[in-house]
Amino acid sequence: MENTFNKIIEINEAMKHFRDGMIIMFGGFGGIGTPPALIDGILENGLKDLTLIGNDSGFPHIGIGKVVSQGRAKKMIASHIGSNPVAGQLMTDGKMEVEFSPQGILAERIRAGGVGIPAILSDIGLDNDIVTSNKQTCNLDGKMYLVETALTAEISIVFAKKADPYGNLIYDKSARNTNPLVAMAGDLTIAEVEEIVPLGSLDPDEIITPGVFVDYIVPSKGVNWNWAWE
Template sequence: MLQKKSLNKVGQIEDALAVIHDGSTVMFGGFGGIGNPPTLIKGIVEKGVKDLTLIGNDTAFPNIGIGQLIKHKQAKKIIASHIGSNPLAGQQMVDGELEVEFSPQGTLAERIRAGGVGIPAFLTDVGIGSMVEEGKEKVVLNDKEYLLETALRADVSIVYAKKADRFGNLIYETSARNTNPLVAMAGTFTIAEVEEIVEMGELDPTEIITPGIFVDLIIQSKGVDWQWVWE
């Protein structure tokens, strides 16, 4: 296993899968499947790990992105802003096979960011008077009521980037950036799947979004295996 903060963090899919076990909490970047790391997700499915707690924006689609883990019933819980694009997630929730914790999209993003920067909790008025407030502590500040939202962290964060150098500095591709920079900060161990790996010094420093200090392992993406996806 590569050592944390090594100057060369490039490894293989086997290195990534070695840190993901039954019962792991896995946070993932992506929005509707865009920005989900396909090679890592395929590897997790094929390893057969189960009872995962997933944290991310949504459940993508049954045959796209993180939805593959839902399809194969490898998750026991997901914390997300919505699951409507994946009917399998909805059915598993109704059947009691998948615990779903809903969090408003902006609140979810801030909970992940808070986890990454070391803020244990924050206040928001989003969700007051709705199902979102159920079971949450309320705080009155300046005569206004707020919900106390706790930060989110994960055993492992998996992200997808356009390009990385060997230290793990990451550049994202347009809208595929989405939640990936936040997720990269909030994992105890962060794995970046990237399309292109370059040598140190080849990236334009002004284009780097995620500094390599947050990344523990880099693997080369093999892209989406569409034959596998539709099996």
């Protein structure tokens, strides 16, 4: 009988869920907390015309920045791209569309997508004509707000320190950053994990992302997971 509590798959199997032109949301902050094997898988499979959603564009050769720098993204939704000059050049040349969102608003838009809220209201940017020109506004109790739409993705990719076969996740320090929110907001969520432990080994109080949000687990390079099938 198939073990429905075992979500561990190999990287090649995980990549079968990806395709050109899809929307991918990624965890991480400047490369910290972004899943390296899944990023390499995107590159090795030649995926292109992607829409990427995440905190930033990484660095030219680190994190999601490797995907951006190779021109694989047609659009990016992020809080900033300053750490990756290649991203800035692509935007200037009109080769990649960039939608900026303040970091806190971006995180809240992702959270809203994860819990099924269609939009949030914010007064940040109301005094900026560039911001208000392409967003809806709303009057609530006599005060104006911008309508910030929720963000979701076809696939979310996250990076965790430890997981059990069901997909309960624990993150390592600052690598936690946006990963818990991103894990909630994907139609399909794939977690790359540094250490996989038997079911029941994790202290429930330590678990940050419950396995209900995770569809598949990909062992990071060098992880021994053969015991999971014994």
